[in-house]
Amino acid sequence: MSGNMNLTLKIWRQKSAKANGQLVTYPVKNISPDMSFLEMFDVLNEELINKGEEPIAFDHDCREGICGACSMFINGQPHGPKKGVTTCQLHMRSFKDGDTIVVEPWRAAAFPVIKDLTVDRAAFDRIIAKGGFISVNTGNAQDANNIPIPKIDADLSFNAAACIGCGACVATCKNSSAMLFVSAKISQLALLPQGQVERIARAKNMVAQMDEEGFGNCTNTGACEVECPKGISLENIARMNREYFMANIKE
């Protein structure tokens, strides 16, 4: 087919968490521009299996940009060169014939490599478990329209809640900071009337767990906001800092 591409891939291969890894070069041929980046990986893996080699392990699931599972660091950028998309939404039309593409896993101490491009992001779940919720048991709720919420607050809260927990913010940050992720959840709940009761404990506990997991601090570089596939705003970090500061004063 016309317009199809031949590319050179340099992919991080690592047998297990403890093994040493290295970049391995794989040529791929006849790649259609309509393929997604992960479909190109499917093609490569099929070839590797047919040749009797081990396919490349990578996390992926929904393939429509919402589950947050896919996580490749492509040519130095999480989720590749296109803004506002996850790797599964990146299409090969973003590349050109003859390109060399380097693909690495997320790199952060708090996200250890499991195999090849698959990393362990359980630290995010542990942070949410420390306060990323409103303590309301099933059956406690009042009528949903009893508390009117200004549209602007509901919209801002929604924008923060759109985070998919992929970890691109951590991967791109020179400090491996998780502040964009943590602040998105803190903001979502701080902006809503329902979230007020636990506001102080939430900020303190989530930040403490974030530090405990070994994520770095924020130096306001802003790379996280640029690379976030869901456009989570840096303003959330400012809001989190205010929340955290107020929590410590009120204590």
Add this chain to the structure above:
Amino acid sequence: MKLDSKIPEGTLEEKWSKYKASCALVNPANKRSLEIIVVGSGLAGASAAASLAELGYKVKVFCFQDSARRAHSIAAQGGINAAKNYQNDGDSTYRLFYDTIKGGDYRAREGNVYRLAEVSANIIDQCVAQGVPLAREYGGMLSNRSFGGTQVQRTFYAAGQTGQQLLLGAYSGLQRQVGLGTVEMLARHEMLEVVTIEGKARGIIARDLVTGKLERHFGHAVLLCTGGYGNVFYLSTNAMGCNVTAAWKAHKKGAFFGNPCFTQIHPTCIPVSGDHQSKLTLMSESLRNDGRIWVPKKAGDVRKANEIPEEERDYYLERRYPAFGNLVPRDVASRAAKERCDAGFGVGNSKMAVFLDFKSAIERYGHNLAVKLGVQNPTADQLKDFGKQVVEEKYGNLFEMYEQITGENPYEVAMRIYPAVHYTMGGLWVDYNLMTTVPGLYCLGEANFSDHGANRLGASALMQGLADGYFVLPYTIGAYLSKEISVKAISTDHEAFVTAEKAVQAQIAKFFTIKGTKSVDHFHKKLGKIMWDKCGMARNEKGLNEAILEIRQLRDEFWKDVRIPGTNDELNPELEKAFRVADFLELGELMCMDALNRSESCGGHFREESQTEEGEALRNDDKFSYVSAWENKGDGKYELHKEELIFDVVHPSARSYK
């Protein structure tokens, strides 16, 4: 074995309240010593696990993803129905119940569906209390939109990410319990066997997907909340990992499979672009609120959408179904698209697509906004910009998604869409308690067969998943566990656990000894093609008989020639896929058998032999007003059991949306 649906006595309105008032309870001290296993962490699994842990039970949750938050409920776009009647447009519990029964083409149980409609309003309350940011109007109240198969606005939403927001709400409740130590969360674990002791479900065998180690886990009860099996078609809107394995293992251990052939083909998906395609992407049904579906009036018209004048367009849904127009239910819309494409009116390179056009919506909204902003005599460009603003506010993320995949801008050119496999109404047979035919084994959410009959209405999957998990199972499980309070936790050294683990080990060993020449995907794609061609949007006796033989042959080839690279003792995605495809290869046959048995058309199940002169589905209530519940007799043999459907309140009539 006689199937007992255990529907409580009394009028529809009384059934659930009477049940709740009289069902057995477990006291708090006893709850602490009762252990419950939940497999799957989507809307049904996460909501059930959190609610059970809040009640005081000891809960273990398993999911194959790396985090509970990634379950595929997250991808639901459009919304969730609830009979709140906030719009004052005549909605009620009864009307939601009625729409769901009718939408399901009279193949669901009245009692279950009424309960679903009853608890629907509580779901919205619960989610808002959790901080789920549902869309609001300027006055601060919740916003609604309409979905197919209804004439009221009862769908709550969060832009095009309703599933994400609801799941993250349930996940936050789950993580809260993890933090409190009442839930043990085991991510990257796949359930590969149900353990039964003296006929009761008592645990599972799960594989740690990182180390490959098989683990034994005990529970006084086991909940399967493992989603649908649409991936049997290979191409579907499901996530890559969605599978039938947990449900299928349970089926082989005695759980009957209900209505396996009831599959929902969603009308508005992005068409297939090539052989490399790994999944299909849905464009939310909510788009049919404002988008109009059409094809050219002339067959084989190769002009672009914008070049075809208004009078040469066939808005076939508005033409055929004037009362519901573009908002007919999914099965009707899908078949109508197939009919036009098969007749040669399809568009795009493949000719297997129809247009979904927002031109008139952009014009209409443009005028509205101009009036609102007080702009006098706006220019055409201004109107278009205003219209685009409004459409972007409503559907922005969907439009972006479309553009990323196709490289076309849907604000300027009509979208091209085609039906794709989306949801499975069939699933494990359960009674009113959500218990399968194996005592102590429950099934919730899409994985069970219960509430949607032969066709699910849009925005009802989220409703059912959360209804089951938050408000139904926490009550009904008490009825069973109240009799289990004297049962001490059974050691996983018990012979039943040992045998079950050995069976899984044997299957793993078998996979690695085949050393064949073809990848798992090779077989999966072939199976998908058989299913789509012969057990897809239209089915007939000849095709189904052929499909059964072809699947058997493919299954034999799979077990002789599949190649699984790597080893068991590591993260091995190919081995995971092999387990899933092995089960799909059995399920596919059963789906065809079920479709063959049901020689009527109903909902998403369209038998070509059973249609009206106008090409509408023709039900046969005299012969088929029952749930097909298939028992696995081993060695590829199945026995059909029938649960008669009794309609006391809604009298089945020809379903008309005209």
